[in-house]
Amino acid sequence: MIRKPSVAGQFYPASPQELQRMIGEYLNRAQMREIKGKIAGLIVPHAGYIFSGQRAAEAYKALVGKSYNNVVVVSPSHQEFFDYLSIYPGDGYETPLGIIKRTLDFDDLVDSSPGCRFSETGHRFEHALEVQLPFLQVVLKEPFCLLPMVIGNQNEANIEHLAAFLKKIKAKDPDVLIIASSDLSHFHRASVAYEMDNTWINAMKAYDVHRLKEYFFSDTCEACGGGGIIAVMKALQSDKTSILVTGYTHSGEINMDHSSVVGYTSAIIIEDIS
Numbered sequence: 001m002i003r004k005p006s007v008a009g010q011f012y013p014a015s016p017q018e019l020q021r022m023i024g025e026y027l028n029r030a031q032m033r034e035i036k037g038k039i040a041g042l043i044v045p046h047a048g049y050i051f052s053g054q055r056a057a058e059a060y061k062a063l064v065g066k067s068y069n070n071v072v073v074v075s076p077s078h079q080e081f082f083d084y085l086s087i088y089p090g091d092g093y094e095t096p097l098g099i100i101k102r103t104l105d106f107d108d109l110v111d112s113s114p115g116c117r118f119s120e121t122g123h124r125f126e127h128a129l130e131v132q133l134p135f136l137q138v139v140l141k142e143p144f145c146l147l148p149m150v151i152g153n154q155n156e157a158n159i160e161h162l163a164a165f166l167k168k169i170k171a172k173d174p175d176v177l178i179i180a181s182s183d184l185s186h187f188h189r190a191s192v193a194y195e196m197d198n199t200w201i202n203a204m205k206a207y208d209v210h211r212l213k214e215y216f217f218s219d220t221c222e223a224c225g226g227g228g229i230i231a232v233m234k235a236l237q238s239d240k241t242s243i244l245v246t247g248y249t250h251s252g253e254i255n256m257d258h259s260s261v262v263g264y265t266s267a268i269i270i271e272d273i274s
Contacts, residue, residue, distance in 0.1 A: 001090035003120075003148075007127040008096050011048045012134060016096045022049060023138045026057035027064065033244065033268070035062055040170075040236050041178040041269035043204070043229055044135075046075070046128035051251050052183070052264040056135060058246035059266035063139045068177040070103045071136060072147040072169060074162065074228040075129035075181045077122040082152035085162055089118035093148055095130070097137040103145035109168050115161030122150030128181045128225065154227030156217070162227070166235035180232040182225025184263030190252045196221050197248060197263040204267060205245050209234050233269065240272040 008014040013022055026049075042059045045052035077086075087110060092101045110116050123129070129148055136144065147169070151162055169176055184197040200221040203211040212230050215221040223229060233243070245267045252258040 002099060003088060003090055003093045003123055005095055005130065006125050007130055011127050011131050014096055019096050019134055020138060022053065023057070023135060026053050027061050027139070029054060030057040030061040033062055033246070035268065035270060037270040037272045039063060039066065039177065039268055040241070040271045041180070041232050043180045043182065043232070043265070043267040043269070044132060045183050045264035045266060046131050046181045046225070047183055047251070047262060047264065049131070051254050051262070055247065055249050055264045055266050059268050060135045060139050062268050065141050067140060067142045068144050068175065070105055070147060070173050070176045071144050072149060072166065072176060072178045073129050073132050073181060074179065074225070074232060075126055075150045076154065076225040076228060077126060077150050077152050078128060078224070079125040080122050080152070082121050083158070084152055085116045085158060085165065086119040086122040086150045086152060087116060088123045088148040089120065093130070093133060093146060095133045095137065097134055100133060100137065100144070100146045103147050105145070105173060106147060106169050109165065109172070113161065113165045113168065115158055116165050122152060123148060126150055132179060132181055151227055159227045159231050162231035163234040166231060170235060178232050178236065180225060180228040182223050182229050184265060185222040186224065186262050187260045190250060190258035190261050193250055193261050193263045197250070197265065201245055201248060201265055204243060207233065207237065207241070207243050209237065236269050238271070242270050242272070244268045244270060
């Protein structure tokens with residue numbers, strides 16, 4: 001069973017040639033950053049590429065030429081509500097650039113991990129996970145296996161379940177790459193969005209998971225995949241972990257409508273290996 005593309009031709013080009021060209025242009029414009037250490041995770045937005053593709057490329061460019069056996073992508077659910085962490089049970093995900101095989105390396109951890117289950121629920125129509133995959137297919141040096149995860153109800157229990165599951169994955173495969181897919185505030189004036197989003201970004205920069213959790217469960221900030229961000233940062237946190245926020249933008253900078261915008265940021269989570 002292969003999960004077919006759901007938003008090709010909507011969120012990104014359905015043509016493989018046009019898709020590669022678009023991603024290539026974003027990567028060419030992205031700043032090359034000096035990363036001292038191992039890239040353990042990314043935080044990336046998931047809107048249509050014309051809105052957030054350049055911001056995503058700022059993080060993905062750091063992966064150019066790198067190899068990972070396993071990549072975990074954690075997505076919120078925009079289409080279906082369910083109260084668990086849904087792991088796709090099929091053989092892989094397909095994009096216009098080809099099929100990515102689902103990893104089997106962590107199947108033994110699922111049954112023993114509270115809140116986790118194999119299910120197609122959350123995967124069938126979800127864009128937030130799918131839009132990350134073409135970037136990975138372009139930037140990584142070699143084929144990789146994917147663990148596609150969608151978090152349903154982003155309550156505190158499920159966030160803790162997700163963080164615990166990701167820690168198990170990291171312990172089993174220390175070289176795994178873990179990606180959290182999330183946009184920031186939705187449909188505020190640009191000035192309001194900027195203030196809200198930078199409050200969230202400053203907590204990310206400080207690697208303050210506790211403060212991010214407080215913001216997520218209040219009206220202080222918005223992040224549609226905030227539970228995933230919190231869980232990924234918590235799972236990768238150690239005295240050798242740092243984070244590099246690559247920047248911020250919002251949809252009004254693209255469509256010139258500043259009356260109601262969506263905010264986007266991206267970040268790279270780095271492990272010091274010195």
